[in-house]
Amino acid sequence: AMTSINSRPFTVLVEGNIGSGKTTFVEHFKQFEDISLLTEPVEEWRNLRGWNLLDLMYKDPAKWAMTFQSYVAMTMLEMHRRPTSTPVKLMERSIYSARYCFVEHMRKEGTIHPAQFAVLDEWFRFIDREIPIEVDLIVYLRATPSVVYERIRKRARSEEQCVPLSYLEALHSLHEDWLVNRTHAECPAPVLMIDADLDLSQITEEYKKSEHQILRQAVNVVMQ
Numbered sequence: 001a002m003t004s005i006n007s008r009p010f011t012v013l014v015e016g017n018i019g020s021g022k023t024t025f026v027e028h029f030k031q032f033e034d035i036s037l038l039t040e041p042v043e044e045w046r047n048l049r050g051w052n053l054l055d056l057m058y059k060d061p062a063k064w065a066m067t068f069q070s071y072v073a074m075t076m077l078e079m080h081r082r083p084t085s086t087p088v089k090l091m092e093r094s095i096y097s098a099r100y101c102f103v104e105h106m107r108k109e110g111t112i113h114p115a116q117f118a119v120l121d122e123w124f125r126f127i128d129r130e131i132p133i134e135v136d137l138i139v140y141l142r143a144t145p146s147v148v149y150e151r152i153r154k155r156a157r158s159e160e161q162c163v164p165l166s167y168l169e170a171l172h173s174l175h176e177d178w179l180v181n182r183t184h185a186e187c188p189a190p191v192l193m194i195d196a197d198l199d200l201s202q203i204t205e206e207y208k209k210s211e212h213q214i215l216r217q218a219v220n221v222v223m224q
Ligand SMILES: Cc1cc2cn([C@H]3C[C@H](O)[C@@H](CO)O3)c(=O)nc2[nH]1
Pocket: 018, 040, 042, 054, 072, 076, 093, 094, 095, 097, 098, 099, 102, 160
């Protein structure tokens, strides 16, 4: 196993719409001993001391979206700060997709009150200013909203069955703004785009492309 001579691992964020295949992508890298995998803590959001915040949020967003996004941000920050012994760290989603995609959408839709947005945004600015979060590469699983809509139906995660196509289209354009048009300066890492419309049989080739990029860049970082 490569021993990292740096104080921190080469950190990769895996970003993309609901149903774009992030967890599948992250689990593809289980085969590498030099990579720590941090998948999205959905189970924590579905059971916080017995409360299913994800379900509460989908069932009554006006009442629960703020509470849910506050807890998501804390669990994401914990993942960013979690030490790993390996030279590479792969993380599903981030404090950045929390702010630029999900919270941004809730603000635009008025799902959260402007005062609630102000509190979430102050937390985000505080974290961005005071807590070092390093990102070296973002893998963007870029998918067409209608494709992920079908996948969500097939995946049948109960809380998500009410997710309309319009929500997925809005989240898609917010991901495009952030990762293609690069409208936010707080997270300047390079973006590696993967065609996430490909189905499982074809996408392994795409994974191989990113494997090379991730491991090669990781070697560079380790050997610096
Ligand atoms: C960072 C972040 C992830 C995340 C996921 N979700 C939802 C979308 C999916 O239905 C589920 C798992 O990603 O959680 C959300 O509403 N807000 C979020 N913010």
